[in-house]
Amino acid sequence: MPELPDVEGFRKVLVSCAKGRRIRSVDVRDKGVLHGVSVRQLRESMEGRRFTEPERHGKWLLAHTDGPTLLLHFGMTGRLLCARPDDAVETHDRVLFTLSGDHQLRYRDQRKLQGLWLADDDPAVARLLGRQGPDALAVDREEFESALSSRRGHIKTALTDQSVLAGLGNLLADEILWRAGLRPSIRADVLTETERRRLYTHMRRTLRSAVTAGCVPPRDSWLTGHRDDPAPSCPRCGAHLRRSRLAGRGTVWCPRCQPDET
Incomplete structure (x- = not known):
């Protein structure tokens, strides 16, 4: 099960693969990983946006853009990978973000116990994380x-x-x-x-x-x-x-x- 160190690794994947890149298209191959947002809403909100500096809180990854924030939770089997758009798609690749510069960010998850949320602004992010305690790596x-x-x-x-x-x-x-x-x-x-x-x-x-x-x-x-x-x-x-x-x-x-x- 991904824990804090794994999610910190996924944050680094996001930085190296997507930071500063524009989202050309969003391909939702399994809408079962989306929470509180439809396929259409996700596409309309994310396409054309640019990924900025991501954050991590506990087991949550906050993929900020120059618009809304995508929140990812990896449950028991989730992963975040960097690929090329023409790389073969795996069975458990649930959502694909094709980016400028011939990069593609993939949310892969076998069991689909968690998934993706979308927050329009900082108060919406705070509401989604409202039940989380302090981050174990940052707590004094x-x-x-x-x-x-x-x-x-x-x-x-x-x-x-x-x-x-x-x-x-x-x-x-x-x-x-x-x-x-x-x-x-x-x-x-x-x-x-x-x-x-x-x-x-x-x-x-x-x-x-x-x-x-x-x-x-x-x-x-x-x-x-x-x-x-x-x-x-x-x-x-x-x-x-x-x-x-x-x-x-x-x-x-x-x-x-x-x-x-x-």
């Missing part, structure tokens, strides 16, 4: 600690709740908690100040590294690199990793590095 420590201290549920549930903190998904939450030595099932509101600060520090470090990689990298030194092994072991201490489910999410942790709260 005080805001982060305040958000967690008011949550009574599991710490992993709080980290992956987009209304609390925008951008973290399953892989990142497990990775960050493992690095911070905190079990995913501990309650967010019982963390000490020291534990919240340690969690914030490891979140920042993990995100910076993952953004550089453009994904949550399955490195040998990361929990992510072992969670899908048949008999996964902790890359730090060698203990057998445990699996469970929290709020319906598959969760992996190390019983030695992330001991039970006492």
